[in-house]
Amino acid sequence: MNLLQSMKMAWKSISGSKVRAFLTMLGIIIGVSSVITLVSAGQGTTSQITAQLEGLGTDLLTVSIMGRGSSSSLTLEEAIDLADLEGVANVSPVISGSVTAKKGTTNDSLSVEGITPSYEEVQDFHIQAGRYIVDLDNSFRMKVALIGTEAAATFFGTENPVNQTLQLNGVSFKIVGLLESKGSSLTASNDNKLLIPISTAERFLRSPGVRSITVQVEDTNQIDRVKSQLEAALDKKFLNADNAYNIFNSQEMLDTLNSTTQMLSLALGGIAGISLLVGGIGIMNIMLVSVSERTREIGVRKAIGAKQRDILTQFLVESIALSGFGGLVGIGLGYGASALIGQYSELSTSVSAPVVAFSFGFSLFIGVVFGMIPAYKAAKLRPIYALRTD
C-alpha cells in the first residue's frame, strides 16, 4: 500500500469525526501559535533595544569618575590629556548639571552640559543653525549656549533662537546655535537641553573637575586595548583605589542585554514548547482511544490482507496529519497574533522563519513520536482477537 492511499485513509478517518479532530489539534494549534507569538515578541523587543544601544555608538567608552578621598574628579587638562593615549581618536569631557532658564515670563528647568568642541563628533550631535562651541569659547569662558529643539520650542516658539539671549539662573547666555533633533536615548531626551563651554560650566555650575568623559577609539577592534590603557592611567591617578572609576562600553552592555533577552526568548519558547508537548500527549490519548474503538476495523483490514506495516502507516499518517495540520493552523494564528501585538501594543514583534520552521517541525515530530505507540499497538493486534471484539 502506498503513502497516497494511507493519506486518503487518514483524511477519511479525520474528516469522519471533525469535532474530535479539531479538539485534538487544538493543543498543537495553541502550542505552535504561542511559540511563534512569544518568541517573535521576544526577538522584536531584543532588536528594538539593540538598535537603541547601537545608536549610542559601539566605538565609545564612557568613563565615570567617582574618585578617592579628596580627589573626586579629573581636572579638565587631565581629561583632555587622555586623548594622547594610543588608539584614542577623541575625548569629550562633560560636566553636567541643571539650571532654571527664564525668557520673559517663561520659566523651565533644563539640563545643561558643559562640553568641548569634540563633543560634536564623539556624540554625533550636530547643529542645524548658527555655530558650534569652539575652543575660543572655552578659553574665554564665554557665556554662549547651544539649544536643543524641544527647549527652543519652549522658549522661542517658532522664532529663530540663534542670537537671542536666555537667562540661566539669572545670568544671560547668548544662544549661538540650534541643535538638530535627535530624539530620546535610553536615558533621557536629547532635545530638551543646553550645551555650554565646559570651562564656563565649571564655574557657572560650581562643579570643578570632570566626572564624565566619553572616549572615542580609532578602531572598534582596539576598544579592549584602549580600555586597559585608560584603566592603567586612571589607576595611577587614583592609586589603585577600588571603585574610583567605572568604564562603560556600550558593546559590553549590548552583549549582556542580548544574552538576557536571548534567555527570555528561550524561556518563553520553552514554556510554549511545553504546551506543544501537552498537545502531543492529547494526540496520543485520542489515537489510543481511536485504536481501541477501531479494533474491529483493524481486524477486518488484517483479515483481508493488511500487513502490520500497512496498519502502522495508516495510524502514523493519521497522527502526523493531525499534528501537521494543527501546526499549519497554529502558524497562521501565530502570524496573526504577532501582527496584532505589533499593531496594538508597545512591543514590537518580528516573526522569524527559523522559529516558524522549528515549531512546525517540532509539531510533526510530536505527531511521529506520540503516534508511534498507538500505531504500534494497532499494528501488533492479532487478527482473531481484533475480529472477535465488538
Place this chain on the structure above:
Amino acid sequence: MISTSLPLIEVQGLGHGYVMAGELMTVLHEVTFKIYHGEFVAIIGPSGSGKSTLMNMLGCLDVANDGTYLLDGQNVRELSDNKLATIRNEKIGFIFQQFNLLPKLSAYENVELPLIYRNLPHKERKKAVEESLRIVGLESRMHHRPSELSGGQQQRVAIARAIAGSPPLLLADEPTGALDSKTGIEVMEKMKELNALGHTILIITHDLSIAEQAKRVIRIQDGKIVEDRGSQE
C-alpha cells in the same frame, strides 16, 4: 488457478488447545481432510465444537499448535505474519456473519480495500471492483455506505469484496446467520452461482438447512471430525 491434481486445502493431524485456568482445553484433535478446487463444502457442528477455531486456522488468522496445514501447496506454519497477510489477501476471500464492512467507506471502497493492500494500480482496481459488484447485482448502489444498505445487500457487498481479488478459496463463517430466511436463501443462491463459476467455497455453519445445500458436508463435534459426507475420495 486450477490445478485439480493438487488439493487446495490439505489438513493433516491438526490439533489445537488453550490453557484456561491452568488446564489444557483441547479444541481441535487430529483433524485431517483435503479439499480440492471447485468443491462446495460445509463444515457443520454445534457451538463449542471447535469449528470457529478451525475456521481461524483455515483462514490463516491463527496457526495451530500441532499438525500441518497446506494451502495451495504452501505450509502455513513456516510463514511470517506478513507472509500470512499476503496469503490471506491473495488466496482467501472472507465472508463473515456480521458482514464486517467498514462503516465509513462506500460499497465501492469496501470492495476496493483488498486490492489496495495488494498494490494494484487504480485502473485494474476499478475494473475488478465494478465486475464483482455487478456479479452480486449491486452495481447501482456502489456509492452507498453500508448503513444505507439492507442486511442482504451488505452481505452481498461483503461477497463482492471476497471475490474482487479472485482468490481460489471463499471462506464463509455463518454467512446467513444475521439475515432473515428469505435473504439468507438469496445469499446461498449467490454462493451456489459462484461455485458454478469455479470458486471453491467453504461454509462454516451450525444450521443443517444451510449445510445441506453444499455438495459435501464435514460434521465436527468436540474437536473431531465425526462425518465426511460427499467427499470426492
